Each structure stands twice: as structure tokens, then as C-alpha cells.
Amino acid sequence: xxxxxxxxxxxxxxxxxxxxxxxxxxxxxxxxxxxxxxxxxxxxxxxxxxxxxxxxxxxxxxxxxxxxxxxxxxxxxxxxxxxxxxxxxxxxxxxxxxxxxxxxxxxxxxxxxxxxxxxxxxxxxxxxxxxxxx
Amino acid sequence: xxxxxxxxxxxxxxxxxxxxxxxxxxxxxxxxxxxxxxxxxxxxxxxxxxxxxxxxxxxxxxxxxxxxxxxxxxxxxxxxxxxxxxxxxxxxxxxxxxxxxxxxxxxxxxxxxxxxxxxxxxxxxxxxxxxxxxxxxxxxxxxxxxxxxxxxxxxxxxxxxxxxxxxxxxxxxxxxxxxxxxxxxxxxxxxxxxxxxxxxxxxxxxxxxxxxxxxxxxxxxxxxxxxxxxxxxxxxxxxxxxxxxxxxxxxxxxxxxxxxxxxxxxxxxxxxxxxxxxxxxxxxxxxxxxxxxxxxxxxxxxxxxxxxxxxxxxxxxxxxxxxxxxxxxxxxxxxxxxxxxxxxxxxxxxxxxxxxxxxxxxxxxxxxxxxxxxxxxxxxxxxxxxxxxxxxxxxxxxxxxxxxxxxxxxxxxxxxxxxxxxxxxxxxxxxxxxxxxxxxxxxxxxxxxxxxxxxxxxxxxxxxxxxxxxxxxxxxxxxxxxxxxxxxxxxxxxxxxxxxxxxxxxxxxxxxxxxxxxxxxxxxxxxxxxxxxxxxxxxxxxxxxxxxxxxxxxxxxxxxxxxxxxxxxxxxxxxxxxxxxxxxxxxxxxxxxxxxxxxxxxxxxxxxxxxxxxxxxxxxxxxxxxxxxxxxxxxx
Numbered sequence: 001x002x003x004x005x006x007x008x009x010x011x012x013x014x015x016x017x018x019x020x021x022x023x024x025x026x027x028x029x030x031x032x033x034x035x036x037x038x039x040x041x042x043x044x045x046x047x048x049x050x051x052x053x054x055x056x057x058x059x060x061x062x063x064x065x066x067x068x069x070x071x072x073x074x075x076x077x078x079x080x081x082x083x084x085x086x087x088x089x090x091x092x093x094x095x096x097x098x099x100x101x102x103x104x105x106x107x108x109x110x111x112x113x114x115x116x117x118x119x120x121x122x123x124x125x126x127x128x129x130x131x132x133x134x
Numbered sequence: 135x136x137x138x139x140x141x142x143x144x145x146x147x148x149x150x151x152x153x154x155x156x157x158x159x160x161x162x163x164x165x166x167x168x169x170x171x172x173x174x175x176x177x178x179x180x181x182x183x184x185x186x187x188x189x190x191x192x193x194x195x196x197x198x199x200x201x202x203x204x205x206x207x208x209x210x211x212x213x214x215x216x217x218x219x220x221x222x223x224x225x226x227x228x229x230x231x232x233x234x235x236x237x238x239x240x241x242x243x244x245x246x247x248x249x250x251x252x253x254x255x256x257x258x259x260x261x262x263x264x265x266x267x268x269x270x271x272x273x274x275x276x277x278x279x280x281x282x283x284x285x286x287x288x289x290x291x292x293x294x295x296x297x298x299x300x301x302x303x304x305x306x307x308x309x310x311x312x313x314x315x316x317x318x319x320x321x322x323x324x325x326x327x328x329x330x331x332x333x334x335x336x337x338x339x340x341x342x343x344x345x346x347x348x349x350x351x352x353x354x355x356x357x358x359x360x361x362x363x364x365x366x367x368x369x370x371x372x373x374x375x376x377x378x379x380x381x382x383x384x385x386x387x388x389x390x391x392x393x394x395x396x397x398x399x400x401x402x403x404x405x406x407x408x409x410x411x412x413x414x415x416x417x418x419x420x421x422x423x424x425x426x427x428x429x430x431x432x433x434x435x436x437x438x439x440x441x442x443x444x445x446x447x448x449x450x451x452x453x454x455x456x457x458x459x460x461x462x463x464x465x466x467x468x469x470x471x472x473x474x475x476x477x478x479x480x481x482x483x484x485x486x487x488x489x490x491x492x493x494x495x496x497x498x499x500x501x502x503x504x505x506x507x508x509x510x511x512x513x514x515x516x517x518x519x520x521x522x523x524x525x526x527x528x529x530x531x532x533x534x535x536x537x538x539x540x541x542x543x544x545x546x547x548x549x550x551x552x553x554x555x556x557x558x559x560x561x562x563x564x565x566x567x568x569x570x571x572x573x574x575x576x577x578x579x580x581x582x583x584x585x586x587x588x589x590x591x592x593x594x595x596x597x598x599x600x601x602x603x604x605x606x607x608x609x610x611x612x613x614x615x616x617x618x619x620x621x622x623x624x625x626x627x628x629x630x631x632x633x634x635x636x637x638x639x640x641x642x643x644x645x646x647x648x649x650x651x652x653x654x655x656x657x658x659x660x661x662x663x664x665x666x667x668x669x670x671x672x673x674x675x676x677x678x679x680x681x682x683x684x685x686x687x688x689x690x691x692x693x694x695x696x697x698x699x700x701x702x703x704x705x706x707x708x709x710x711x712x713x714x715x716x717x718x719x720x721x722x723x724x725x726x727x728x729x730x731x732x733x734x735x736x737x738x739x740x741x742x743x744x745x746x747x748x749x750x751x752x753x754x755x756x757x758x759x760x761x762x763x764x765x766x767x768x769x770x
Contacts, residue, residue, distance in 0.1 A: 013552065013556050015556035015557070015559065015560050016555070016556050016559055018560075018563075019556075019559040019560050019562065019563045020559065022563050022568045022569070023562070023563060023566075023568060026568050057548065087548060087551045087552045087555045088544075088547075088548045088551075116551070116552070116555035116556075116559070117554075117555040117556075117558035117559050117562075117588075117591070118559070120562060120566075
């Protein structure tokens, strides 16, 4: 079985999870899902994926932030690319830019942030670009 | 023990008052005593002139000693003159020094008078009556007691000279006119009679002059008191004025407290001002401000109203004032007043619309500082402070409400958008055939659902933008905005859309456009809205242009023109209102939020710019935006 890459999709919304999983799988990626930060950590401990797609607001307003922070502090996740998905861009703009900059590096937020509903063609193109550059 | 302390303080008070009056009178004395120094310059020449006239009409007398006396007067006046120059330079001399200066002048003048009298016939000297105006001067310059002492000195001195000459203890210098001596020494009875009348004249003059002077001095002190009272009143008015100003400008509670307490502490002798506010349940009083009090004195201190009878009284509307704080009162206030040396305390209830909201406190380290006038003043001041605080509270609660509303809107937007976003994503799975192929008809209907869901998302987004832009609580970003890079991004954003629609799209911006100050995201959003409208309402084959230029009079000009459907004349006035869509726009595009241009107007207004629109239905539309160029200080 050939796969274009393994992706961990973290989102508490089952509809988003299922739909994006279907779309990405049909484009040739292998997709694992997690519904919250805790599940994501368990999944990451088993195997580190090639890329992670992360929702910010889950059970708390900053669950996604907190997870990203935790991962960036651990050397083994240092090279894990993260794409943020959010439906609350204003909050990110008002409260988070500096925080994001720290987590995501210099490219934040132009290339690594998608607002829901996400344009699947753009998302796939982004993922392919990131994985190709890896 | 307290009585002893009280007495001591009474005396201290009294001596302070005496000292104050002494200073006022010393000020007056200084002016007059300086005048006498100037007046004295005329004396030596007058003596010389008198000597010359007497010589001319043939009176014989001791010429040399008289001229020497004139020299003596001139000499000591020179000394006084030099000293008086120093006195003039230092306006606030010690009263003792000015008094001494005056005593020396009077004493030396009297000495000189005795010399003149001795050398012009002793008791028979016509000069003896010149003492009268010296007595007047002394009575003007000196306190009554000293004036009488000097008068006695004159009478005794003249008597001694007369007696000594009569007894021939000292030489007698008689005046001779036509070779006849004018001499009372030979007629003792006449001499005694003259001395008696002279003494009477001296004392009557002293009495009259000192009586008048005492009256005048009382007036001077009264005037000084009055002027002090006027100054105090002026300070009080100033304090009230500042408070009225504080009421007028809707400030925050902290600012109002700071302004009123610091202004009231500027009144004379007021060491500190405190404001205690009553909790909503009226059970506790907590310190909101304590200008002039040390922080540990009031910071985080809470008073239980139930446990303090005095505070209970004040909260019931009574004004409390004391001139000497007793131990019992101190325990009641729960304030370590003695340690700060505070003696007089005044507490006035803060009353607004018959409600007590707190207590205004004034503290002074002098005992018995507050009189009826102060009580009236602080009652008035407390009323104003109460209104100012109430105003500030109302202002703050409105502000909090706005912040709360804004937070609520954000939360609501998220909660509405999340399910819509999920819905659109699920639709995409269906639409693009990830779960099996659709017929064209099915796909058409799925697209219709998707369109409505997406337009709902845009509506929420635009409502959020408007709400955020209009929220006063949100601080406006003030950064230099680079219009050249924005023009590039606009070109990028709409290139595809315009091409798809077969509309020619051209952005023109000369390099090095001047920078404006503001929020770059907002400016970009504003231009996106205008350009997006232009493309949306232009038919295939048409053209849309955005032209940036450095306009005249300190503005950047941005023009967005199209040859689209235009705006009906009747719709133009409502163009920028929320939810408004022109009739012909509805025909082109069924769904639209009607918020795009309202957002544009908000953003232009927020940046101090202006927007104009020119349009002819069926021919096209031109939007022109003027934005002020950043001042030098705003460009980093």
C-alpha cells in the first residue's frame, strides 16, 4: 500500500473529522483522527505522523494551543509540521498572534493557518507542499 | 494629663496668632521706618540753614556744637540708610530686627534733640517744642507702651538738662539776642511752669497719636485677616470648580478619586483627604482613596459599619467634626490618627439622590481646624464628590457592558459559525462525489444549499467585523500602513476572480506612496470590499480599476472605478447603511449581506478619511477614498 503521507487530524467536531478524513484519504493520504488533546497525545506516542492538522478551540478555548505548546517543548516532535484549523479567526488575531509566532515559527500565520470551512483543494496543496519540502 | 496637653496647645496657638499679627504690623512698620530714614536727610541742612538765619538776624549762640550736632545726625542717618538698603532687599525680615531698627532710630533722634536743646538754651530752648513731632513719630512707629516710655524719657531728659544747667553741673549755653540773654534759668518758677506745660503737651500728644495708631493697627490686622479669608475662599472655589469639571468629563473612578482628593488636600492646613465607599449591602466601608495618608494606613482596610457607632451616624447622614481626637474616637475610626499627628478630623457623608454612597474625610494636624465655614464647604464638596463618583461608576458600568457585549458577540459568532463550517465541509464531501457520483440535478441542489450556508457564514463574519470596528473598548491599532504592499495584495487577491468572470482588472500604484497611520488589516479589508463589489456588479467584458495616488493637501487618494451596473439615484443616500442593497444589485446577485459598504464607511471614518461615490445607473461607479497621510512622528 502506497501512501502520500500519514496525517493526524485533531478536531472535536465529528463532522469536520469525518469529512476531511474522507477528502484526504481519497487524495492518497493515510489519516488518523483524535477528538481532543489527550487522544492526540496517545496517538502521537504510538507513532509520530508526517503532519498534524489541529483545531484550536475544543473542550477549552485554547486546547489546540496548549497541545502545540507541549509538543514544541519536546525534542522528538520538533520536526512535526502543524496546520491550524480554526473557526474563530478574530480570537486568534486579537489574542494569539505572538503566541502563534512562537509555536509556528516565522511563517505564521500566512501559510499554516486555515479558517473553517476550509477549501479542500488549498488544504491538500498546502499539505503536499509541506511534505515535499520535508 | 490631657488637660495639661490642651493648655500647652492653647498657648502655642495663642503665641502663633500673636506672632502672625506681629509679622503683619512689622511689615507696615518697615515701610514707615524706611520713610523716616528718607525724611531725616532734610534735618542736617535745615539745622545749617537755621544757624545761618539766626546768625544773620544777630542771635548769638554756640555755633560749632550745633553744626557738630547736624554732622552727628547726618552720620547716623548714613548708617541707617545703608542698613535700610539691606532691609529692602530681603522682603521677609524678622519682626524683631525691624523693631530694633526702629528703636535705634527713635533713640538716636531723641539723643540728637537733647544735644540741640542743650546748645540752644537748655530749658529755654525754642527747640524744645520740636520734641512734639518726634513724639508723634515715635507713637506712629512704636507700640503704645514704648511710645509712652519714650515720652517719659523726653520729659525726664529735658528736666535733667534744665536742672543740671540750673545747678551748674554742666555748662549753660544761653541764646543772646541784642546782647540780652534769653534765659529761663534765672527765673526758676517760669522754668518749672514751662516744663510742666511741656510735659503735658508731650503726654497729650502721645495719647492722641497712639490712640489713632492703635485704631489703625487693628484695621490693618483686620484687613490682613480679610485678605486671608478671601484667598481661602478662592482656594475653596477652585477646588469646587475642579470637582465640577471632574463630573463633566466622564472619567474612570480611579481618576475621579485622584483628582478630587488631591484638589481638596491643596486647601490650607489640610493634610489628607480620604474617600470611603459603602458596599452595596451597606455593611462595609472600604477605602477607595487616601491622598496624603500613608498607604498602610488605608490600603485594603475595611470598616464594619455595625461595629462603629460613629460611622453608622455618618452613614445616616450626619456630618461629623472634631478638633481633638480622643482615644475612644480613634478606636471607632480604626485609624491610627495619633501616629500621624492628625488632630482635626471632618467626615461628611457622600449623598447622591438621597442615597449615601460613602464618606469624605478631611484631616488636619492642627487642633480645632474646622469651623462652620469649613463644615458648610465640605458638605458641598461631598455632594459634588458623590455626583462625580456616581458618574464615573455609571461610565464604567457602561464600558463593562460594552466589553461584555463584545465578548458575547464573539462567542455567539463562533458558536454559529462552527456548525455552518462543519455543514459546508460535509456538503463538499457530497458535492465532489467522495461518497458516490451525483446526477447534475442533484449536484445543482447541493450547490444551492452550499451557497446559502456560505452566505450565512459571510453574514456572521461581516457582523463580527462591524461589531469589532465599532467597539470602543477595542484599542485602535495605529501603525504605519504601507499602501504599496496593500495594492500588490489586492491585485493578487482578485486576479483569479476577475479572470474567471472575464473582467479586466488593473491596480495602478506609483512606487513610494506616502504612508498613512492606522490598522493595515482594516485598510486592506476596506479596499477588498470596494473592489469585490466592483467586480461582482460588472458584466463580463467590463473593466475594474483601482488607482492609488498621493493626492494634494496631505491625503492619499484611492479610486476604484468600474463600468458595471451603477447605482440608482434614489438608492445613493442609503448606500452606506447596514443591510441596504440597491434594487439592481439584487437582480444581479440574489444573496448579499448588505454590510460590505457599511464596513467600508466605518473603516474610512475610523482613519479620519472621507469617501465619495459617483455613479450613473447602467454606466458605472467610481468610489474615491481620501486617507490622511501620517504625520512625521507617526512613521517609525
